[in-house]
Amino acid sequence: MEISRRILITNKKGIHARTAAMIVSFISRLKRDYNVKLYIQNKSNIKMPISSMLSLTSLKIKQGDTICITCDGDNCNEVLDKVEKYISGQIDQKINDIEEFDKVLEENTINISTELESIKEIKDKFGSILNHINDGICVMDSNGVITYVNIAYESIFDINSESIIGKNAKDMYPKRPSVQALYQRNNILNSLMVENNGKKIISNSKCIFVNKVFEGVLTTYKDITDLKDMMYNLDKANQKIEYYEQELKKKNKVHEAFDFIIGRSSSLQDAIAMASKAAKTSATVVIRGESGTGKELVAKAIHEASKRSKGPFIKVNCASIPENLLESELFGYEKGAFTGAVKRKIGKFELANNGTLFLDEIGEINYNLQAKLLRAIQEREIERIGGNETVKIDIRIITATHRNLEQMIIDNEFREDLYYRLNVIPIMLPSLRNRKGDIPLLVEHFINKICQNEEINIKTISSEALRYLQEYTWPGNIREIENIIMRAITLSDEDQIEIDVFPNFIKSIFKPKNANLINLKDGDVASMEEYDKEIVKCALQKHKTFNKAAKALGITHRTVSLKAKKYDL
Numbered sequence: 001m002e003i004s005r006r007i008l009i010t011n012k013k014g015i016h017a018r019t020a021a022m023i024v025s026f027i028s029r030l031k032r033d034y035n036v037k038l039y040i041q042n043k044s045n046i047k048m049p050i051s052s053m054l055s056l057t058s059l060k061i062k063q064g065d066t067i068c069i070t071c072d073g074d075n076c077n078e079v080l081d082k083v084e085k086y087i088s089g090q091i092d093q094k095i096n097d098i099e100e101f102d103k104v105l106e107e108n109t110i111n112i113s114t115e116l117e118s119i120k121e122i123k124d125k126f127g128s129i130l131n132h133i134n135d136g137i138c139v140m141d142s143n144g145v146i147t148y149v150n151i152a153y154e155s156i157f158d159i160n161s162e163s164i165i166g167k168n169a170k171d172m173y174p175k176r177p178s179v180q181a182l183y184q185r186n187n188i189l190n191s192l193m194v195e196n197n198g199k200k201i202i203s204n205s206k207c208i209f210v211n212k213v214f215e216g217v218l219t220t221y222k223d224i225t226d227l228k229d230m231m232y233n234l235d236k237a238n239q240k241i242e243y244y245e246q247e248l249k250k251k252n253k254v255h256e257a258f259d260f261i262i263g264r265s266s267s268l269q270d271a272i273a274m275a276s277k278a279a280k281t282s283a284t285v286v287i288r289g290e291s292g293t294g295k296e297l298v299a300k301a302i303h304e305a306s307k308r309s310k311g312p313f314i315k316v317n318c319a320s321i322p323e324n325l326l327e328s329e330l331f332g333y334e335k336g337a338f339t340g341a342v343k344r345k346i347g348k349f350e351l352a353n354n355g356t357l358f359l360d361e362i363g364e365i366n367y368n369l370q371a372k373l374l375r376a377i378q379e380r381e382i383e384r385i386g387g388n389e390t391v392k393i394d395i396r397i398i399t400a401t402h403r404n405l406e407q408m409i410i411d412n413e414f415r416e417d418l419y420y421r422l423n424v425i426p427i428m429l430p431s432l433r434n435r436k437g438d439i440p441l442l443v444e445h446f447i448n449k450i451c452q453n454e455e456i457n458i459k460t461i462s463s464e465a466l467r468y469l470q471e472y473t474w475p476g477n478i479r480e481i482e483n484i485i486m487r488a489i490t491l492s493d494e495d496q497i498e499i500d501v502f503p504n505f506i507k508s509i510f511k512p513k514n515a516n517l518i519n520l521k522d523g524d525v526a527s528m529e530e531y532d533k534e535i536v537k538c539a540l541q542k543h544k545t546f547n548k549a550a551k552a553l554g555i556t557h558r559t560v561s562l563k564a565k566k567y568d569l
């Protein structure tokens, strides 16, 4: 049976899409529950199934309009009651609820999109922070696919991110610690990687787990190539500082009297430090070293640095005084002590009272005189030759020698007891060939000294000429270098000293050795002394002993020995 009913529309906005949808949904439930058919009549009174949302909205029904609903089936009155109740009453309430819900939804949508915005902002900020970090960063997923690299990574590995993102690190870098971390699912920290171009990189790979699920590996890379260089330089600088600190300590402790002893080599500085310490006491000092190494210079400095500096510094060269005169030279004599002793003579021991007695070439003193010397040193008193009076002496004794005293003791040429008396503080002066680094300093020192003494403009020396001087072996040590500089300054017409003013034996050091002793090929003539030295040297090399060399040269044994000493052969 069919029943129709007019229903008033009370909803403010009439029947719009949302209300239509609600009516359709409500009617569908009624149709199902009561097994009826429901229609709505349009303005031309044509019945349309009410289950279509489109037909409802197309009617454009407003508040206050009525609609005609027709029901076909049993219980149509009960069904239409429910339809009327829903459309005229409940739908309004329902709509309010839904609008409330819409508001919440809308607000939430706004919130979500704001949150999305801020998440995007955070992501951008984060990305820009990662790009400002100096360490390279690479992220790969659990399969090894590279998902992110920062700018530092690109520059460390000189690669474009586009060419690696999305690629699998297992294929691209199978040996990298990051890939090992991926396989092992374990962090691999502080691995040193050396790239083909020599770059040294430290990598730290950390596995990422989210809720215990392995998500991939994050690796940071630090380029330590520069750091290593810097560390190396720092290390070197520290070593230098340490060296200079030690040198400064030594220097600070060294008395200024030693300032004019030129040389920075550690062997010389050690000797100077020792001499400076010796200066503080009255201990006997023996200075050892080849001829011309500065033995006298150091002896004087010890005296100057000691509390005896106001007293005399008396030097005796034991080699230059004939044996028979040395005793009276040292101890003096009384008037009439021997023929020719017309008046009393004060010896060097007495002259040195309250000061320093420097006995140079101590190894040349004869055995008998050595005994008398020992007594004088032990007792600190002397007797003049031909006198009965003993004279108390307050002196410091410094001796020097280039001879091997230990061998002389074995050969019974030097008294052991005297040796121990003298050898309280031994100071070894290095030869110049063992401290070639000091040559430029010495050259500069002598150029300045000689030019000032000669009152001429200070000359310079060319680096090539200096190279020759550094290469030469300097058998005559510092005395020889001083002589060569004196000669060069005298012969040089220029402001700069060049090789041409050097003697032949220096000029020829870079030339192949010429068998001819006198080589006048390039027009250079050496001094007589240089030829003399060369001849004696050849004779000694060939004949080994002074005797045989003397015979070969047709001169006396003594002359050969004196020349050998003079030229330090």
Ligand SMILES: Nc1ncnc2c1ncn2[C@@H]1O[C@H](COP(=O)(O)OP(=O)(O)OP(=O)(O)O)[C@@H](O)[C@H]1O
Pocket: 260, 261, 262, 263, 289, 290, 291, 292, 293, 294, 295, 296, 297, 298, 360, 400, 402, 445, 478, 479, 482
């Ligand atoms: N370190 C030095 N710095 C500056 N000048 C030096 C240095 N060593 C030596 N000389 C100079 O060299 C020359 C020779 O030095 P000195 O006479 O002291 O040597 P020596 O060892 O006593 O020689 P010899 O054994 O032949 O007597 C001197 O003119 C001296 O001033």
